[in-house]
Amino acid sequence: MEIKTSRLLIRPWKDEDVKHYLAMSVDVGYNCFTPPGVYLVKDEGEALTKVRLRIKNFTDSGIGKFPIFLKETGEFIGTCGADKFDLDGKQEYELGYRFMLNHWNKGYATESANALLDYLLKDLKLPQVHAFAVYQNPASLKVIEKVGFTYLRDFMWSNLVHRLYIKSCS
Numbered sequence: 001m002e003i004k005t006s007r008l009l010i011r012p013w014k015d016e017d018v019k020h021y022l023a024m025s026v027d028v029g030y031n032c033f034t035p036p037g038v039y040l041v042k043d044e045g046e047a048l049t050k051v052r053l054r055i056k057n058f059t060d061s062g063i064g065k066f067p068i069f070l071k072e073t074g075e076f077i078g079t080c081g082a083d084k085f086d087l088d089g090k091q092e093y094e095l096g097y098r099f100m101l102n103h104w105n106k107g108y109a110t111e112s113a114n115a116l117l118d119y120l121l122k123d124l125k126l127p128q129v130h131a132f133a134v135y136q137n138p139a140s141l142k143v144i145e146k147v148g149f150t151y152l153r154d155f156m157w158s159n160l161v162h163r164l165y166i167k168s169c170s
């Protein structure tokens with residue numbers, strides 16, 4: 001799997017991405033709107049373990065959150081992709097994205113989300129994908145709506161009210 005958009009390259013994780021994992025784990029923008037410490041690792045060895053888990057998840061399922069690079073410079077800028085989540089006792093897929101602070105507001109979330117939705121709904125033929133964000137995260141809600149999700153309802157996730165959306169294969 002390798003996805004190219006006009007400005008971005010999205011591909012599965014490799015061992016050599018450990019340096020990118022370490023960078024994102026301490027980036028203030030990347031870590032916004034997630035509980036403190038979720039991506040924090042104590043050293044390079046632990047980061048490599050996390051990267052290898054992502055590699056294994058992708059090998060097993062073809063799905064995961066992928067690293068994103070600028071085509072022009074090769075710079076790592078964030079991640080986008082899907083993970084399973086439990087919705088009312090049923091396994092569904094959630095589209096998610098996170099970018100390093102220096103790369104916010106350049107349209108990269110929208111560009112990568114559109115590409116990932118094509119991959120998930122057309123290539124992998126998932127019947128539907130969900131997305132959700134808190135009311136306090138207008139940039140994420142804007143992206144969700146720009147890439148064509150439909151609002152379903154509010155629901156609780158991580159003890160916070162989130163707006164829940166769906167996009168179906170059509």
Ligand SMILES: CC(C)(COP(=O)(O)OP(=O)(O)OC[C@H]1O[C@@H](n2cnc3c(N)ncnc32)[C@H](O)[C@@H]1OP(=O)(O)O)[C@@H](O)C(=O)NCCC(=O)NCCS
Nearest residue numbers: 032033098099104105106107108109110133138139140142
């Ligand atoms: C949410 C996030 C991924 C958006 O990435 P991005 O590449 O900046 O998004 P885009 O540039 O594609 O689009 C952002 C849109 O939100 C708008 N926006 C940004 N900040 C906003 C704000 N405070 N209020 C309202 N709209 C805002 C932008 O103007 C843009 O809309 P436009 O294209 O109509 O101008 C990025 O801010 C991020 O990584 N945040 C931290 C992690 C996170 O919250 N992930 C999502 C968890 S649900």
